[in-house]
Each structure stands twice: as C-alpha cells, then as structure tokens.
Amino acid sequence: MADVKKMEPGAVLVAGGSGGVGRAICAEFARRGAPVAFTYHRNRAAADALCAEVAAQGGLAEAFQLDLTDADGVSRLVDTVADRYGGLHSVVYAAGPSFEMSFVSKLTPKTWADVFAVDVNGCFNLFNAALRVLRAQHRGNLVALSTCALRRPPKADVLSAAPKAAIDMLTRTIAKEEGRNGIRANTVELGFIAAGLAAHHMEHTWSAEMTEGIKKETPLRRFGRAEDIALAVAFLCSNEASFITGQALAVDGGFSL
Numbered sequence: 113m114a115d116v117k118k119m120e121p122g123a124v125l126v127a128g129g130s131g132g133v134g135r136a137i138c139a140e141f142a143r144r145g146a147p148v149a150f151t152y153h154r155n156r157a158a159a160d161a162l163c164a165e166v167a168a169q170g171g172l173a174e175a176f177q178l179d180l181t182d183a184d185g186v187s188r189l190v191d192t193v194a195d196r197y198g199g200l201h202s203v204v205y206a207a208g209p210s211f212e213m214s215f216v217s218k219l220t221p222k223t224w225a226d227v228f229a230v231d232v233n234g235c236f237n238l239f240n241a242a243l244r245v246l247r248a249q250h251r252g253n254l255v256a257l258s259t260c261a262l263r264r265p266p267k268a269d270v271l272s273a274a275p276k277a278a279i280d281m282l283t284r285t286i287a288k289e290e291g292r293n294g295i296r297a298n299t300v301e302l303g304f305i306a307a308g309l310a311a312h313h314m315e316h317t318w319s320a321e322m323t324e325g326i327k328k329e330t331p332l333r334r335f336g337r338a339e340d341i342a343l344a345v346a347f348l349c350s351n352e353a354s355f356i357t358g359q360a361l362a363v364d365g366g367f368s369l
Contacts, residue, residue: 122199122249124349125190126150127180127238128207129173130158132307133257136338137206138162140346142171146201149193151178153207180207180234183241190241202253202349203242205235205279213268223271231275236282239297243286246295253349254297256283257341258360262301263368280360287358296357298348300341303364304330307338331366 124141128134129150135158138148148166152159152175159175166173176189194200209230211223239254246252258280261273280299287297304326327333344363347353362368 121197122201122252123147123149123193123197124202124204125193125200125242126204126206127178127234128152128205130155130162130175131206133302133305133338133341134204134206135162136307136342137204137345138173139166139169139171140339140342141202141349142166142173143169144346145171147197148173149176149197150174151176151180151189151207153177153179180237181230183237186234186237187241187244190238190245194245199249200242200245200252202255203238203246204345204349205238205254205256206345207231207234208257208275211271214271215268216270219271227271228275228278232278232282235279239282239286243290243295247290247293249294251294252296254283254286254295255345255348256280256297256299257345258299258301260301260303260362260364260368262360263362284358291357296348296353298353298357299360300344300348301360301362301364301368302341303336303362303367305336305338305341326367329367330364331369334365336363336365 124146126134126138126148129138130152138150142148150173163173163175178185178189180186209227211227235256242254256279258276259272261269262277262280265273283297283299327335340363344361
C-alpha cells in the first residue's frame with residue numbers, strides 16, 4: 113500500500129474533513145504518514161474528536177473552521193496550510209451542503225441557488241486558491257467527491273447530481289489545463305455510502321423497502337463504507353496513480369452499471 117511519506121512533501125488539505133466520509137479520508141491519509149489539515153463549518157466537536165483520534169494513532173491532523181463560500185477566507189487558509197507544512201501534497205473537496213431530496217417541481221429557486229452557491233462555488237474557491245500553490249510547486253493533486261447519479265440519475269436527487277456535474281466539469285478542465293504544470297485532478301463518484309448524507313437519508317428519509325431495493329440494485333449487494341471512498345481518494349493522490357488525470361472513478365458497488 114502506498115505511503116505518503118514516499119511521495120512529495122506537503123500537507124493533505126481536506127475540505128469537509130469532519131463529515132462522515134471526509135473523516136475517513138483524513139484518517140486514511142494520516143495513517144499513511146501525511147500531515148492532514150481539514151476544514152469544518154460548524155461542528156467543532158466532530159473536528160476536535162477527529163484530531164484526537166488521529167493523534168492517538170500517532171498521526172497529525174489540524175482543524176480549521178471555514179466557510180467555503182468565503183473566497184478570501186479560503187485563499188488565506190490555503191496559504192496558511194502551505195506555509196505551515198512546506199506546501200500542499202493534495203487537496204480534497206469532500207464538503208457540500210445538506211439538503212432534503214425533492215422532485216424538481218417541488219424545489220424553490222432559492223433552494224436551488226443556495227445549494228449551487230455552497231457546493232459549486234465552494235469547490236471552485238478551494239481549487240482556484242490551491243492552484244496558485246500547486247502551480248508554484250509544479251506538482252500536486254486535486255480530488256473532488258462526486259456522485260454516481262451523474263451516470264444513473266435517480267428521481268428526487270437533482271440537488272446532488274446537478275452541482276456535482278458542474279464540479280466534474282471544473283475538475284476535468286483543470287486536468288486538461290494544468291497537466292503541463294504537474295497537477296493532476298480527478299473525481300470519485302460515490303454510490304450509496306453508509307455515512308454522511310446518505311446515512312441520514314437511510315435513517316430519516318427512505319423507507320425500509322427503498323433502502324433494501326437500492327441494495328438489491330447494487331451488484332455487490334451492500335452499501336459502501338466511508339473507508340471505501342477514502343482508499344480510492346488516497347490511491348488517486350498516490351504515485352501509483354501518477355498517469356491518471358481527468359478521470360471519474362465510480363466507487364458504487366456497480367450501481368451505475
């Protein structure tokens with residue numbers, strides 16, 4: 113298994129690291145020896161718990177409160193992390209707003225605009241700021257979490273799929289423009305993962321029949337784990353993936369087939 117210590121130096125910056133999937137990503141990079149800086153929006157208790165968990169395993173994780181829609185604040189944080197840890201090894205967008213599933217006909221223009229403002233603009237602010245550092249280093253990795261709904265759109269999930277489609281295009285365009293600068297950019301498309309927002313819907317929104325139906329439609333006949341996503345992200349940021357860029361890796365148990 114890859115060891116970040118054998119790669120280029122610098123921190124791994126994870127936006128949304130205190131969330132269910134983001135937490136696993138931070139833990140995986142820390143396990144591999146990378147210093148991890150991560151952001152949280154409001155849940156300070158979850159951020160502190162993650163720092164303590166990583167420290168107990170002999171790793172290093174530092175939490176930063178951040179509103180990703182604040183472009184100036186994002187830029188300052190990126191510079192702070194790069195200065196503190198001697199650069200950026202990888203930057204991972206694992207954030208995004210919570211929302212209730214809804215048919216398009218039931219959405220309001222404000223809800224639509226708010227979700228796009230947080231998700232799409234937040235990812236842009238992060239990657240745009242990171243590119244200044246990565247271009248100066250002439251190396252680095254960007255990974256954004258996306259959704260398998262881009263391949264197989266489910267009903268009532270447009271608030272997940274539509275912003276991620278924009279993020280997917282942003283990431284692919286960066287890959288095409290910045291490869292000459294030693295920068296790789298990829299996405300990981302999540303299937304139904306028993307963590308984060310999906311776990312919330314499993315518990316509070318979906319019926320038992322719907323949940324079981326999703327499992328039956330997944331060829332591997334199970335929901336994914338947060339650790340499945342973490343391993344995929346770490347792979348895409350590793351030397352083993354050094355010739356992979358502009359790709360969307362579906363980690364969905366085959367659901368999108």
